Amino acid sequence: MSKVVELIPPKLRPRVLGAGLHAAFALPRPLRRLIAGAPLRLDGQELSLDAQLLLAMQKLTGSTRLSADTPELAREQMTQSSGIVNRAPLTGVAVGERSIPTPNGELAARLYRPQELTEHSPLLVFFHGGGWVIGDLDSHDDLCRYFAKTAGVRVLSVDYRLAPEARFPAAFDDALAAFRYAVDKAGELGTRPDLIAVGGDSAGGNLAAAVSYHTTRQAERAPAFQLLMYPAVDASVRRRSRELFGDGLLLTDGDMTWFLDQYTGPALDRTDLRLSVLLAEDLSGLPPAHVVTVGFDPLRDEGEEYARRLAEAGVPVVARRFDDLIHGFGNLRQAGTRFNEALSEIAGTLRAGLSLNTPTK
Known part of the structure; x- marks a missing residue:
């Protein structure tokens, strides 16, 4: 074939x-x-x-x-895959291109707003997945549109720098700068500083978790909520799920090895908390979290251990395993009903989590 x-x-x-x-x-x-x-x-x-x-x-x-x-070929493959799965863009969402200034240059970004939403609302700063090497604003356009429309929030999708052209901690630095930008420009973005969440899938979940930890420990404005979809949170250890689900299930064990090598290089200490936040001794005081894992995923075990650690530290956590799904299902919404069902539940939890800080009328 x-x-x-x-x-x-x-x-x-x-x-x-x-x-x-x-x-x-x-x-x-x-x-x-x-x-x-x-x-x-x-x-x-x-x-x-x-x-x-x-x-x-x-x-x-x-x-x-x-x-x-090569990274270029991997990016081309992802672009083609997105074109195969996604058909017409989801309607009912206003979309605008933006630029985020950072110490390392301008980052492209995209702001999504439900068309009927005119007043201030919570904002999700979203970091796309793709192993820190692939993915962009277009690859996750459907997912961001869906969260905006279904959760009733604004979404700011960030096109952070990719490896190996920009290796660790470039993606983290960009993610942190993007969150700080959202806080500084909250009114311009249609939100308030205390209504800004971070989220992402896979490598994007890694960045969201790291930003949440760093801002909390630096005693600066931290996110109101963190949405972590099948996140990578520990690059130092290969857990049992890497062995069980390491082949033939979209994300492979070999893929993860390749992505990490591209992002960090062979010599980096992978226990750095900006990469492996699960290794932090103290997770107390972090923002409430929704940690989504899937059954057939090499990253399942580290995500679930992170959710347990957060709960043990007293952080409000909704931990949800979709035991019949695969890594990356967030990009498959237009393909099948089951993916839609799972994303609908996640969007509902996101809406509920962000409503905790939203004043009632």
Whole structure:
């Protein structure tokens, strides 16, 4: 099948493959099961049919990993994948391009607002996933639109610098600068300093957690809430979930090794708390958190250990494992119903968490 894909002109490939993907997801359940294969069960969990079907379709195209021979190729692959999954942009959301000044130059950003929202509202400063190497404003455009519309909040998506061109701690520095910018410009962004949250998926979850920890420990304005979707929070240890779910489930063990090598280089001490916040001795006083993990994910165990550590430190935490899903499902909303269901629940928790600081009328 991958040979057939190569015959499709590159410009038409996302459209053609996207049509095939969405046609497969529209088939009756027995036919979807036939394509997906027998149910996959690991560690007492069963993978959802939607996730298994997507992996089967991915295998047919010959694309089975997020890493690549070069960062440029990996970025191109992610752009194509986004074009395959996502169709029309979600309506009902006003979108504006912005620029964030930092000590290391201007960062592109994108501000999302539900069209009916005219008064001040909570704001989510969002950091995209992609192993600190891939991903951009466009790759997570659908997810940010969805959170804005469904949670009823503004979302500021940040295009931080990527590795290996800008290695650790560049992404962290940019994330911290972006949060500080949001606090300083709260009124201009349609919010208040005490209504600003941080969030992200995977590497973006890592950045959100690190910003939350750093601002709290520096006694500066900290986020009102942190949304951590399948976050990477400890680069120093390979846990059991890296072994169990390290192959064939979108994010692989090899991908994580490659991403970390690109981000940190081989010589960096990976216990640095700006990278491995799970290793902090004291997590008390951090912002309330929603920690989302998924069952079939190499990063599952470190995310769940972080949620436990936060709770033990007295931080209000909603820890939620979607045990039938895979890493990266936040970018798959337009593919399958199960992904929508999970994101709807996350958006509801985000809305509830941010409403704690919102005054009643």
